[in-house]
Amino acid sequence: MLILAHRGASADAPENTLLAFEKAMAMQVDGIEIDVHAVADEILVIHDRWLKRTTKTHGQLSDYTLEQLRELDAGMGQKIPTLWETMQCINGQCLLNIELKGISDLLPVVKLIDRAVDELNFELHQFLISSFNHHLLFEVKQLRPDIQIGALTSSSPLDYAAFAQQLDAYSINIDMDCLTSAFVNDAKQRGLQVYVFTVDEIADLDVLAKMGVDGVFTNTPDKAMVRRAHKFE
Ligand code: G3P
Ligand code: MG
Numbered sequence: 518m519l520i521l522a523h524r525g526a527s528a529d530a531p532e533n534t535l536l537a538f539e540k541a542m543a544m545q546v547d548g549i550e551i552d553v554h555a556v557a558d559e560i561l562v563i564h565d566r567w568l569k570r571t572t573k574t575h576g577q578l579s580d581y582t583l584e585q586l587r588e589l590d591a592g593m594g595q596k597i598p599t600l601w602e603t604m605q606c607i608n609g610q611c612l613l614n615i616e617l618k619g620i621s622d623l624l625p626v627v628k629l630i631d632r633a634v635d636e637l638n639f640e641l642h643q644f645l646i647s648s649f650n651h652h653l654l655f656e657v658k659q660l661r662p663d664i665q666i667g668a669l670t671s672s673s674p675l676d677y678a679a680f681a682q683q684l685d686a687y688s689i690n691i692d693m694d695c696l697t698s699a700f701v702n703d704a705k706q707r708g709l710q711v712y713v714f715t716v717d718e719i720a721d722l723d724v725l726a727k728m729g730v731d732g733v734f735t736n737t738p739d740k741a742m743v744r745r746a747h748k749f750e
Pocket of ligand 1: 523552564616647669690734
């Protein structure tokens with residue numbers, strides 16, 4: 518079962534910062550999940566459109582210039598990183614799951630992935646683009662069929678994983694509260710990977726491993742790595 522650091526090692530460092538990514542890599546995680554928004558000509562790595570929770574700042578991303586946003590403190594003196602800075606930091610040392618939040622034009626993200634494959638130590642299969650917006654994922658596949666996509670869901674549809682197969686997704690990234698064994702089995706039959714968020718309780722890891730889940734997003738990857746090393750229970 519893959520261990521994916523949710524927003525980096527976000528229990529140990531401010532989420533979606535280079536420090537959180539460095540800490541996650543030091544834990545030898547299999548992958549890191551990040552959230553991205555487009556701002557001006559840049560792609561910024563940040564979860565919320567509103568700035569209060571992560572930077573203690575009034576207003577939202579669109580109220581500020583890129584320069585102003587880059588001055589903000591994202592916690593422990595960290596700045597809001599760009600997607601390119603994040604790619605340079607991770608540099609192919611583990612998988613990178615880019616979750617599209619405030620993005621409507623996919624081209625800049627795809628271009629950065631290509632650049633990372635050309636100029637850094639990444640291979641294309643180390644990237645996974647995910648979103649709750651399945652129309653966007655459909656566009657990614659139209660644009661670049663060779664980029665892996667993860668269909669995010671916080672629901673359990675009647676026809677289980679059919680929507681993800683229809684999208685030609687690599688994985689279904691599903692909320693733990695919506696997951697059942699029937700869903701996992703259906704996804705497997707359709708050749709889909711099943712990744713589950715957000716799993717911070719050790720007991721849940723054990724249950725998911727038994728269900729045959731392929732990966733978990735966790736804020737506490739260090740604990741999950743130790744549990745996996747002991748082969749779960
Ligand atoms: O990608 C898994 C998870 O990050 C989705 O929800 O709100 O934490 O981005 P959220
Ligand atoms: Mg996310």
